[in-house]
Amino acid sequence: MLSSAPILELQGVTIRFGGLTAVAQVDLTLYEGEILGLIGPNGAGKTTLFNIIAGFHKPSKGRILFKGRDITGMKPHKICKLGVVRTFQIMKPLKKLTTLENVMVGALAREKTIPRVREKAQEILKLTGLDHKASLPAGNLTPGEKKRLEVARALATDPSLILLDEVMGGLTPSETQKMLKLLRSLQSQGISMVVVEHNVKAVVQLAHRITVLNYGKKIAEGLPHEVLNHPEVIEAYMGEEHLCFR
Numbered sequence: 001m002l003s004s005a006p007i008l009e010l011q012g013v014t015i016r017f018g019g020l021t022a023v024a025q026v027d028l029t030l031y032e033g034e035i036l037g038l039i040g041p042n043g044a045g046k047t048t049l050f051n052i053i054a055g056f057h058k059p060s061k062g063r064i065l066f067k068g069r070d071i072t073g074m075k076p077h078k079i080c081k082l083g084v085v086r087t088f089q090i091m092k093p094l095k096k097l098t099t100l101e102n103v104m105v106g107a108l109a110r111e112k113t114i115p116r117v118r119e120k121a122q123e124i125l126k127l128t129g130l131d132h133k134a135s136l137p138a139g140n141l142t143p144g145e146k147k148r149l150e151v152a153r154a155l156a157t158d159p160s161l162i163l164l165d166e167v168m169g170g171l172t173p174s175e176t177q178k179m180l181k182l183l184r185s186l187q188s189q190g191i192s193m194v195v196v197e198h199n200v201k202a203v204v205q206l207a208h209r210i211t212v213l214n215y216g217k218k219i220a221e222g223l224p225h226e227v228l229n230h231p232e233v234i235e236a237y238m239g240e241e242h243l244c245f246r
């Protein structure tokens, strides 16, 4: 059973870049322990919405509440301290540092001593199936492992909400299954997630509900199969054959 307490609420969130409204009047509620899929064609505003929630962009209008507290316009490090973390669509591992050190960077946000930071990073590498790669430079990891490293670095900050930006993009089917298993195990530990993903088949397997953005606007929301049969969603995805979600 999911909790009925909202962990994240967006109210009328809007952002304009010059003449372009990249996110328009988006309302959204995520409940504690929920996995919400956030999908939409290229340029729909998904990454921008994550940037707004995590404090990288200030919205032109609207409010963001995390656990009932207004976090609109707060700096990213403050939002991270409160328990919200995002991963990056373009992976940014520190290539020359080892896999372990990359995760230690995340853990520095919480832990005070280096031995504790190291211990925590080691625990997270185990959880994400990267412990055997701990001492390799992160630049040497496979694409699937780099995606798991993104999740590991986020986890090291002790989040209660993770915003995942295409962590399954470009993965092989077996890597995708590994990632799905990892994300489900995080959910069972009580972590809430918003999952932005072009691999719609994977989102359908994972998410409790799906929200669809198109040109910055929310065009549908609901149970995964209902949403995918929504006429506006089908139309939005026309011409994006690579998404082939049905």
Ligand SMILES: Nc1ncnc2c1ncn2[C@@H]1O[C@H](COP(=O)(O)OP(=O)(O)OP(=O)(O)O)[C@@H](O)[C@H]1O
Binding pocket: 017, 020, 022, 040, 041, 042, 043, 044, 045, 046, 047, 048, 049, 089
């Ligand atoms: N900093 C910025 N300045 C100006 N325009 C921006 C900026 N960031 C994003 N945009 C524009 O906002 C729109 C939404 O972009 P965004 O990256 O959020 O889309 P997306 O849904 O994540 O797409 P994709 O699936 O391709 O990752 C696009 O038209 C993009 O060009």
Ligand SMILES: [Mg+2]
Binding pocket: 046, 047, 048, 089
């Ligand atoms: Mg994006």
